[in-house]
Amino acid sequence: MKLKRIINLFFILLFAISTIVCGKDGFSPKNAYNITKELSSGKYRGRLVGDSGNKLARDYIEDYFKSLNLKPGGDNNNYLQAFDIYVPSVTTSCYFKVYDTNGKLVKEYKYGEDFKEMTYGASISGKVSGQLKTGLRTQANIMITENISTTFENPRGYTNDLELMANGIKAMIVPGDGYLRFRSPYKLQKQYDEGIVKIYASSKILPELRNFSKKDYSFEIKSSTNVLLTKGSNVIGILEGKDRNLPPLILSAHFDHVGFDGDGVIYPGSLDNASGTGFLLECARVFSSLKQPERTIMFVAFDGEEVGLLGSKYFVENPPINLQGAECINFDMVGSPSGLPVSIIYSAKKSEFADEILNIAHSQNIPAKSNINDSSDHDSFCTNGINAVTLIQYDMSKIHTPEDTMDNVAESGFKEVYGLLYAYLSTREVYSSFINPQAPDPGLRYLLPGAGILIITTMATFYILNKCYSRE
Ligand SMILES: [Zn+2]
Structure with missing residues (x-):
């Protein structure tokens, strides 16, 4: 009886370990979805810059970066980078x-x-x-x-x-x-x-x-509208690369939205842009769980985008590390269930980078198209001569309305965008194993051995159990 229990325990432990190994490092659309859902919920009050709900969202992102042990990239060795901003508010x-x-x-x-x-x-x-x-x-x-x-x-x-x-x-x-x-x-x-x-x-x-x-x-x-001078805060987490001489890679998304109406109706901003933020945080989790990247990756959640791209503008003008030669992939409205292909939006000030990303997408048979549009945070980078694009699923049907809820977000959308991000990373010196464009999803590198371990241990345990039980 005792032996049986020990064997059972051994089996459960092995099963748990294999499950953890299997599920740990792959990109999880579910996690991106859950973060999006959290940031869309009522307590964040539509995340208008300067509002208490926006500060809660900022704290959530900060805690997330902290839990991943990312290096703080904000002011005074913190994750937050503050800037002044005039915001119209509705108070009474x-x-x-x-x-x-x-x-x-x-x-x-x-x-x-x-x-x-x-x-x-x-x-x-x-x-x-x-x-x-x-x-x-x-x-x-x-x-x-x-x-x-x-x-x-x-x-x-x-x-x-x-x-x-x-x-x-x-x-x-x-x-x-x-x-x-x-x-x-x-x-x-x-x-x-x-x-x-x-x-x-x-x-x-x-x-x-x-x-x-x-x-x-x-x-x-x-x-009741009034323009208030307040503070916005970008949240910056840095995953340091092995080679500090390589220009950094910036992955970003704005976390602010448009707040609420005078009668208290909240604009959840699920697709715009709790979704991009959820996607960004999930990317941060995946990449920080892999071995050290070749080059530094900065994860930046911008504030004040809705007021006029002010967080990204401040970031580019006051970067925590040198941005010479850097590239930025920004995420705005990703995770749409509309089935629309991923759009690569770019600024006329710097368009070659978008061409390159589009070529990468086509070479990997990823449905994508490019559009000229300067209304997201990539524009602040392009204005300063830095290569940047925004990946977006162009579903504008509920933009800036109270109907931009979780009905407007699906895990399948996140998967598509990650596919394109992955294809891009595969062409850059980020992770040595990423260089092969044919490499599977990073999670698969763990999933395959994990599945192997699971099968072998299951077979072995059944064999042992069978022997023991037949003896009793
Ligand atoms: Zn917006």
Whole structure:
């Protein structure tokens, strides 16, 4: 009986060891998926730079890098690299009300359905009461505009805003059906002392507004948007290479997203870009579990991307190690279940690198295409003459809406992107065993011997058990 128990224990132990060996080092789409799910959850509040939820996400990534024993690449021997940033924030409630000539409330519009605050240009927080500037009523202080440059974030918009303010405009209604459950904290890094209270309105309510205006009704608009000066933090973990003279390889993804609406509706940003962050952290886990790479690999989670690529810009201008000759592969919106091929997006400022990656993909029969697009963090590198591309699965159907949830992410998408990353790494001096482009997934190098051990031990144990039991 005792012998039987010992043999059983031996068998279980061997089985456990083989399982651990088998599963330890291969790229796990499941792990990438689970991290994505975690960072998409409610407590991270949509990860807007400067917000408490963003700080929680930052801490999560920092702890992950720490657990992998990556070398800190941030300020003062920490993982965090801080930078200043102006971010539009929504802190209190908004409303949009209409009163008749006796001052009686006749209509209160619904936030997120009929209207919503707008953060572009010289948008300010505040309350404006008055009449609508329509037809003959030219002296009113509230206007409906469809002037595009005024309704987007650009220098021309600021100039227009200043002109309107000089003409007595205090609030602006912008028709914007697509913006009532859409967010972008994109902001030119500019501070202003005064501005205009701006809201988007559903086109459905515009005829009614004009009607109310004809009856001399008055309007009251309160918006809660404010631009705050805060701190963003990139999270940087370094896996030091054997040869410090080789230029480093940077793998990156932005972890920030667009936050939440004034009524508390959260934008989880699962595909954009909890997914890229989950993928990055899983890559960090895989590569740090292999033997020391030939060249240094830096894992960087950027903050402030949604505001205007500000984290990556700061990183490139203040790198922890020399970036001369470096290459960056950035991940933004990977893991889409859409079945779209991986897109290699690149900046016109530096396009040869994208051609090279596309050639690698084609030579390995990986479905991929390239697109010119400067709206992700690779652009900050290209602006500074460093080779960089973003790998993306171009599914924009739910971008920056509350519907960008885990339904928008699948393990199969991660696998495809890893296939392309692996093909690229195989052509670079990163791991000596990676140089062979035909080499299997790094996990297979462990999986095959692991499976061998498992089969042999199982057979041996059955043989021994059989002998023992038949003796009893
Ligand atoms: Zn985004």
